[in-house]
Amino acid sequence: MTLEVEVFWSFRSPYSYLATPRIAEMAARYDLDVKIRPVYPLAVRVDGFFERQDPRWPMYVVRDVFREAQRLGMTFGPPRPDPIVMNMATREIAKDQPYIRRLTHLGQLAAEQGRGIPFICEVSRTIWGGETPGWDQGDHLAKAAERAGLDLARLDAQALAEAERIEAAIQASHARMDQVGHWGVPTFVFENEPFFGQDRIDTLIWRLEQHGLTAR
Numbered sequence: 001m002t003l004e005v006e007v008f009w010s011f012r013s014p015y016s017y018l019a020t021p022r023i024a025e026m027a028a029r030y031d032l033d034v035k036i037r038p039v040y041p042l043a044v045r046v047d048g049f050f051e052r053q054d055p056r057w058p059m060y061v062v063r064d065v066f067r068e069a070q071r072l073g074m075t076f077g078p079p080r081p082d083p084i085v086m087n088m089a090t091r092e093i094a095k096d097q098p099y100i101r102r103l104t105h106l107g108q109l110a111a112e113q114g115r116g117i118p119f120i121c122e123v124s125r126t127i128w129g130g131e132t133p134g135w136d137q138g139d140h141l142a143k144a145a146e147r148a149g150l151d152l153a154r155l156d157a158q159a160l161a162e163a164e165r166i167e168a169a170i171q172a173s174h175a176r177m178d179q180v181g182h183w184g185v186p187t188f189v190f191e192n193e194p195f196f197g198q199d200r201i202d203t204l205i206w207r208l209e210q211h212g213l214t215a216r
Contacts (some may be wrong), residue, residue: 001031001212002031002032002033003030003031003032003033003190003208003211003212003213004032004033004035004190005026005032005033005034005035005188005189005190005204005208006035006037006176006188006189006190007023007034007035007036007037007186007187007188007189008037008039008173008176008177008182008185008186008187008188008189009023009036009037009038009039009107009120009185009186010038010039010040010041010104010185010186011038011041011083011100011103011104011107011120011123011124011127012041012043012044012082012083012084012100013041013185013186014061014065014076014128015065015068015185015186015197015198016120016124016185016186016198017074017076017124017125017127017128017129018065018068018069018072018074018076018198019186019198019201020117020120020121020124020125021072021074021121022198022201023036023117023120023121023186023201024117024118024121026201026205027117028216029215029216030205030208030213030214030215030216031213031214031215031216032208032213034117035111035116036107036110036111036116036117036120037111037173037176038103038104038107038108038111038116038120038170038173039104039170039173039174039177039185040100040104040170040174041083041084041100041185042183042184043084043086043093044084044093044097044100045174045183046183049093062078068198074129075125075129075130075131076128076129076130077128077129077130077131078130079127079128079135080133080134080135081099081134081135081136082099083099083100083103083127084097084099084100085097085098085099099136102156102159103123104170105159105163105166105167105170106119106123106145106152106155106156106159107119107120107123108166108169108170109155109158109159109162109166110145110148110150110155112169113150115148115149115150118147118148118149119144119145119148119150121148122144122145122147122148123141123144123145123148125144126140126141126143126144176189179192180192180193180194181194182194182196184196184197186198188200188201188204190204190207190208190211191211193207195207
């Protein structure tokens with residue numbers, strides 16, 4: 001029996017990027033229906049999120065994600081530009097968020113077209129892999145989309161034409177996260193049980209095995 005796992009995932013989350021190889025491996029190896037549900041980052045979803053955090057937290061995250069990338073054998077570097085528009089000195093989040101809105105809308109469309117996993121893998125590596133400065137310029141995203149089996153120009157046109165519907169789908173994913181009792185990414189959900197973080201994939205698989213998970 002095919003089991004279903006929801007994956008709440010953000011293009012601005014380095015931990016989401018670090019989870020992508022395992023997500024792809026899990027979907028390929030097991031009889032699973034892995035539903036990618038792109039969401040906006042907490043900095044955009046929750047007003048004043050960064051203002052309420054301990055100022056030591058961002059520096060720890062930076063250290064930890066570099067360490068995790070090394071452990072996982074993944075390339076990593078700060079995104080240039082940041083997918084969200086933010087004043088790092090004041091922690092103020094701009095109201096207009098062209099990068100993350102575009103990325104999240106494109107991710108939603110890719111998921112609807114059955115290419116969610118390859119799209120998040122290719123695009124997040126372009127953003128977070130540390131090898132593509134100016135990921136938003138030139139043909140970087142177009143090539144990432146092509147590697148995922150998609151045409152970026154067509155996706156952008158569809159995203160513009162269906163912006164209201166796509167935004168509603170993303171907001172529904174936010175509501176679904178609230179329903180299952182979590183807020184962070186990546187969060188994996190199986191039968192309404194959340195598993196938060198790229199370091200909980202083994203725990204998720206353990207739970208799936210209890211419900212009859214089989215290899216393909």
